[in-house]
Amino acid sequence: MRTAEVDPLTEPAARVGRAWTTTLSLANGAIWVGWYGPLQILLAIQAEDLAPSGTSKETVLAWVTGAGAVVSLAANPLFGALSDRTTSRWGRRTPWIVAGTTTGAAALLLLSAAPSVWWMAAAWCLVQLTLNAAFAAVTAAVPDRVPRLQRGSVGGWLGAAQLLGVVAGTGLATAAGGTVAGYAACALFTVAGVLPYVVRHRDLRLAPAHRPPWNTRAFLASFWLSPRRHPDLAWAWLTRFLINVSNSVVLLYLLYYLRDRLHRPDPDEGVLILTAVNGLTMLATVVVGGVWSDRTGRRKPFVIWSGALMAVATGLLATWQTWPGAIVAAAILGIGFGVFTSVDFALMTDVLPEAMDRGKDLGVINIANSLPQVAAPALAAPIVTYLGGYRVLYLVAAVIGLVGAALVVRVRGVD
Template sequence: MSRPAAPEALAEPTERAGRGWTASLSLANGAIWVGWYGPLQILLALQAAELAPPGTAKESVLAWVTGAGAAVSMVANPLFGALSDRTASRFGRRAPWVLAGVLGGAAALVLLAGAGTVPAMALGWCLVQLTLNAAFAAITAAVPDRVPQRQRGAVGGWVGAAQILGVVAGTGLATVAGGVVAGYLACAGFVVLGALPYVLAHRDPALPAARRPALTWRAVLAGFWISPRRHPDLGWAWLTRFLINLGNALALLYLLYYLRDVLHRPDPDGGVLVLTAVNAVTLLGTVVVGGLWSDRVGRRQPFVLGTGVIMTAATGLLAGWQTWPGALCAAALLGVGFGVFTSVDFALMTEVLPAAAHRGKDMGLINIANALPQVAAPALAAPIVQHLGGYRALYCVAAAVGLLGALLVRRIRGVA
């Protein structure tokens, strides 16, 4: 008796994704990042300064609000990924969650614009993280749903480029809109308009109800643990991503203080802007090229290992060549390394997923390896700078952590 064919939603894709689909997916991805980074870069800080109670530092308010949002993000991403895996709508598994997420995110940004107290601000930001992570989890899972392995490096590159541009666009909208309220409204409008072409113009593969996994909280929560013993490639790939992202976060966390206290730059704020621009230019210049190159040669590991070495060298420059030209070179190298890593590692991650039925949840768990370093880096960096050798020691530790992550990619057996 022959085995029935897998439904399209659970099949391994074989046809190349079209340019229109890739463009709309990238635009939607960038729009979600506008909704995150307009607030994170500009608006939340301004709002914290306005709403901080007397005697409470605005920095403490901002840290508390963003920390609460980060905690929501790490739970929401795999949770909504799991729910999208189980969605048997005629509109597909992912599209309903993308639409609901961006509409909810826009509404949450509007609510955040009207926050008059710190608790209301925290609630609004947590709702932004909850809803936009629902959309992000679904749209990330669409790549292994729709893109064959031989094309995932290129698509990952375009998605990575869109995310970087989303950060820039969100910062720009928040800056030029004309105030906190107008900034939030501008970001909310961009989130919706940027996601609509993907939702409206492309058919999302539907999951037949008969093939839907069990939709119970016990089944959903049980799936949050993926045994590294049963799926070692996924475990090593997750650890590689976590360590390289942690090394990058450690390198960038105290950049302003490094310029002010170590290099004694007269305008450290402007220096950070220059270094950020250099980093962004080299990152954008390599993120798509690296993914295309990886697809062409059919290999991922050498690229991840090579970019880890490049980023280690860049961080080593901050430790050993403590001058302004050294910082410029480090920023450029970090951009080159992280650009290629962003696209190639994304493709690698999609190739170690255990099962098509759980792509959304599994990609959500993988995304924790991006978010968790942002929480861990401050806890590690502060004692190193204050008690264990200062900035030279910090950048040596960052280099070692990133290099370890790159070397561990060699433990992956199922992806070349």
Template sequence: MSGPAPEALAEPSQQAGRAWTAALSLANGAIWVGWYGPLQILLALQAAQLAPPGTAKESVLAWVTGAGAVVSMVSNPLFGALSDRTASRFGRRTPWVLVGVLGGAGALVLLAGADTVPAMALGWCLVQLTLNAAFAAVTAAVPDRVPQRQRGAVGGWVGAAQILGVVAGTGLATAAGGVAAEGAAAGGVTAGYLACAGFVVLGTLPYVLLHRDPVLPAGRRPALSVRALAAGLWISPRRHPDLGWAWLTRFLINLGNALALLYLLYYLRDVLHRPDPADGVLILTAVNGVTLLGTVVIGGLWSDRAGRRQPFVLWSGVIMTVATGLLAGWQTWPGALCAAALLGVGFGVFTSVDFALMTQVLPAAAHRGKDMGVINIANALPQVAAPALAAPIVHHLGGYRMLYAIAAAVGLVGALLVRRIRGVA
């Protein structure tokens, strides 16, 4: 199509302002509150309450989180593609942020009232569907608005908000519900869900209300059809090998991380015999958050100034491998604390630098939202694979020691594969 590219499709050249970065980061953190309050605490407690007699709570949790991850895997690129085609006067991304967070809050309220395993699964799938609509739009806003030379720094602030969202979600789930053990009352779990729902909405309002999103002219909107949307979900790794290797690196490192975190509550209770496993999860999450915050922005800024991404991703993956190995080889509370701290160091650098790397291998500006959604499958798919792998490993193949050894190996392979990317230093 002739003529200069409109602002919504142009490669950004002006640095993103601090207020915009702060508002986007807060919105991102609020979405992660909606995910990780349930994932870290509430779903595990709810699974223990609702598991039918003779059914292991681990199996219920694995089934529910796996179903939600399947929904996440499909919905993120779908809503990214829809946002690419949105030509509203409020821009391409903002309408989906608003719709997503309002829907996510409503889904968390529905999940709070679930009294059967199928109702719990339905509620969690709706949470994943709606919050992924918002997350796809927030993620795509970075390549829309931030020049490549600044993406490590902005990725660092967005990543810092992500871990603060994880900590805040875990804290809300623990404090609002008053949970300290598996036997917490159902009312406490409900209060935790409601607290997370409120934070999701309030945290996104500054971005939605105060910042303009570039408008896509109706004449530049890609055609909308089911066939086009379905075809767009596949990006050929043969035509775009750097994107393929970057995707695989992210998938494997996230899979190792998901395997390490999925049964953390049960690990503290059943292996370390902590009397207050939920509080233990909160402590480990806080330790992890402190060390992550100490590296996520610095790592992004450092990679911007160095003009290199690969070495940072590689060595952050190695550090995360060592951390997960500690959970396998040093099964004590001090060992868990050291693992949480190291995992934060590694994941902090990985979060900011890998995000910047991903935005630099996108094929085209016209479908950044869809392409970032496909990339985000590398975050969601491990949530499907991890429960399927973790349950049989824990019950039949060596318990938690073997689980964490395999998680470490998977993460290390992912870190090494980043060296296959040729187009980004």
């Protein structure tokens, strides 16, 4: 496979075709299959089977997934930075997509054979490490190849693929008939889904002369993106972080909200119904919102109004505490988050400081997706327990989301 004869450090001008977008989206969705088959189904089954006497399955699952989350936080920017500096004949990103996917599939098979909690934790951390290598490279391919006024629509397709990847991973893990078969199915799908992009499309090659000389201290220091030097990136990062905190708070205690506040007879089924409603409305808007943003050439109004819509949905959970109210809130939340997902991705690629560091900078930005999963429990638990329960929790979440949406006006370099 030859590499594309285009300077990867220039701002892309030529629009990418449907085949490129489709295969990259498929690769993105396949990576999410490798993550969410385990996260939704398989790890929970293993935790129950492997939990030592006197230790609950919930504790084992929390410990294993928490360790994996820590690895993910570090791996994404690290591998993004390494792909930035790769001068392989196969390009900057493709070697990491191939290596990350194949070793990730092997790690999933290793995880399926775990005889103990320690093995399970180590293998899951390896899955996070390797699949993040592939994910960082897939994400960085967008600012490498896609012109600014096409990034909303491409981001929308990536977001739709991500959502479908979560569903497909859950379905494969459920239908395979056992944990070993479930892991094997997810591993096979992940590799097969990445292949079309790798085989059909040439990557951009970085000339060795353009790679900065290696300096460990400078490399480590590069992961700190000074808000003073890059204010647009800082405000955009904070917007994404706060809106994701709000969304994580909503989802975290949804099962308990249905059981303890709405007194649903089958809260598990209720969560499934709300998740389906949310997913359908998100899928309906994630591509449309990105295309609309591209056509208008604007990002900030879409972020503001989608954030406001999500805050309305969260407020409904606080003020209209009935089952119909929860369904309406789930639908509105999906509409808002769908638009936000695609347009915010485009906005983030628009404020990247340096072409040389696109992969690393997007990895740092992706921390704003992962960190809320840690921050949300720390915020939610004391509010539910001591400070007013679910009504106050969801009102606080709505305010956090509104503040996040409002802060995007501080981004000066994007309309």
